[in-house]
Amino acid sequence: MMQQWPAPIAGNPVRARVPVPGSKSITNRALLLAALADGPSTLHAPLRSRDTLLMAAALRTLGAGVTDLADGGWLVEPAPLRGPAEVDCGLAGTVMRFLPPAAALADGELRFDGDPQARVRPMNTVLDALRALGAEITGDALPFTLHGGGRLAGGAVTIDASASSQFVSGLLLSGARYDNGVTVHHDGKPVPSLPHIEMTVQMLRAAGVSVDDSSANTWRVEPGPVRATRWRVEPDLSNATPFLAAAAATGGRVTVPHWPTETDQAGDAIRGILAQLGCAVELTDAGLTVTGPDRLSGVDIDLHDVGELTPTVAALAVLADGPTWLRGIAHLRGHETDRLAALAAEINGLGGDAEEIEDGLVIRPRPLRGGPWRAYADHRMATAGAIIGLVVPGVVVDDVGSTAKTIPDFPGMWARMLDPEVHSGHRAEVS
Numbered sequence: 001m002m003q004q005w006p007a008p009i010a011g012n013p014v015r016a017r018v019p020v021p022g023s024k025s026i027t028n029r030a031l032l033l034a035a036l037a038d039g040p041s042t043l044h045a046p047l048r049s050r051d052t053l054l055m056a057a058a059l060r061t062l063g064a065g066v067t068d069l070a071d072g073g074w075l076v077e078p079a080p081l082r083g084p085a086e087v088d089c090g091l092a093g094t095v096m097r098f099l100p101p102a103a104a105l106a107d108g109e110l111r112f113d114g115d116p117q118a119r120v121r122p123m124n125t126v127l128d129a130l131r132a133l134g135a136e137i138t139g140d141a142l143p144f145t146l147h148g149g150g151r152l153a154g155g156a157v158t159i160d161a162s163a164s165s166q167f168v169s170g171l172l173l174s175g176a177r178y179d180n181g182v183t184v185h186h187d188g189k190p191v192p193s194l195p196h197i198e199m200t201v202q203m204l205r206a207a208g209v210s211v212d213d214s215s216a217n218t219w220r221v222e223p224g225p226v227r228a229t230r231w232r233v234e235p236d237l238s239n240a241t242p243f244l245a246a247a248a249a250t251g252g253r254v255t256v257p258h259w260p261t262e263t264d265q266a267g268d269a270i271r272g273i274l275a276q277l278g279c280a281v282e283l284t285d286a287g288l289t290v291t292g293p294d295r296l297s298g299v300d301i302d303l304h305d306v307g308e309l310t311p312t313v314a315a316l317a318v319l320a321d322g323p324t325w326l327r328g329i330a331h332l333r334g335h336e337t338d339r340l341a342a343l344a345a346e347i348n349g350l351g352g353d354a355e356e357i358e359d360g361l362v363i364r365p366r367p368l369r370g371g372p373w374r375a376y377a378d379h380r381m382a383t384a385g386a387i388i389g390l391v392v393p394g395v396v397v398d399d400v401g402s403t404a405k406t407i408p409d410f411p412g413m414w415a416r417m418l419d420p421e422v423h424s425g426h427r428a429e430v431s
C-alpha cells in the first residue's frame, strides 16, 4: 500500500541539527569488497536501508557471512561464492550493476531480478562486458541468469558507459579477482558521475588493489588479493541534501554534523551549488551549516558529475526568483525513474513551469499551489516533494515509503527536523 504523505509545511525558518545515516555508495562498495576479500572485514556506521540490506542479503545468498555487530556495524566473512541462488536487486543500481561482476566468479546458476522499474534500467553494457570477459549469461536486462563457472578470465574490454558510471565501477570492484584482472576502456559520450568512479578507485586502493587510472577513460585493475579492511562509512552527503535544502527554502539554518573535510562522495558538491543559489555555507568542526537567503537565485549549472543531486536542486529552483538551467543530465532518464520527465510533470502539476530539454531541465519561476506529488517509487522524487511542501501548503507525496531505499526513516527525520522542541533541547535528538 502506498502511503499518502501530506508534506509538512514549515511555519517558521527551519533551524535544526540533522545527523544523517551512512553513505549508500560507500556501504555497498565496502560490502562487496569485504565479500571478495582475503579475510573478515568490518563495516562501521554502515547505511541500513533497502539498497544496502539487499546487497547484504544477496552476498549471504551467494555464501558470504554478513552478521550484525553490537555497534550497528557488519562483520563480513568471505567464502567461495556459489549458486544456485536467486538475487533480488530491488531498484538498486549499486546492486544490479556491482553484484553480477562478483557473481561471475561464483560456481552455479544465479538468477537476478528486481522491482518492475528495475527491469527497464540499462544493464546490457555490464552484461555484454562480462560476456566479453568470459562469463555465460542469458538475458540483457533484469531478469537474467548467470551460469557461473567458479572463475573468470577477465582481461580488456571496451564499453560505452555514458548511461551510467556504475558500469565502470561494477567491473573495477571485482576485477582484481579475475585471472587477468580487468582493463575497462570507455568509448562514447562522456561518462557521468565521475566522482563515483573515483570513490571506487580509492576504495580499491584502500583494500590493497593496484589500480591505474592515469589515462582518461581507461582503468586498469591488476589481479591480486583484496585485503580485509576495517571500513568506516561516512554520512551520506547526497541524502543530507534535502535537509540542507530545508534551510535554503525557508531562510533557516541547518547543520549536518560529521561532514567530512575530505571525501570522494559526489554529494559534497552541494556546498558549491547551495552557495550559487544564494545560501551561506560553512564547513566547521560542528559540521556543514547552511543558512538560507531571503530569496533563492536561479542558476545555470552542469550536474553531469553529480546527477543524483538533481531532484534536490530542481526542488529549490522551483522556489527561486529567476530561471534555472540544469544541464548534463540526460542519463537521469535511466535512474530509478525517468527523473527528467518525472520532475517536469510533478513541478508543472503544482502550477510550476518546468521544461524538459535534451540534456536536462529548464525551470522558470511561477507561483505554485498544493496538490499531489508522485514519487514514481523514487526516493529522491519523494524528498523533492517534501522540500517544496515546506513552503507550498497542501503538497501530498504519494509514496513516501520509497525513501526507505536509502534513508531508513525519512518521515521521522523530517518531523524531528521541524520540531522546535528537539532543537531547543527539550526533547531528545534522535538520528
Ligand SMILES: O=C(O)C1=C[C@@H](OP(=O)(O)O)[C@@H](O)[C@H](O)C1
Pocket (backbone or CB within 6 Å): 024, 025, 026, 093, 094, 163, 164, 165, 166, 169, 192, 193, 196, 197, 307, 308, 331
Ligand atoms: O556508484 C554509485 O554509488 C552511484 C553512481 C551514480 O550512478 P550513475 O552514474 O548511474 O548516475 C549515482 O547517481 C548513484 O546514485 C550511485
Ligand SMILES: C=C(OP(=O)(O)O)C(=O)O
Pocket (backbone or CB within 6 Å): 091, 092, 093, 094, 308, 335, 336, 380, 406
Ligand atoms: C541513481 C540513484 O540510485 P542507484 O544507486 O539505484 O542508481 C540515486 O540514488 O540517486
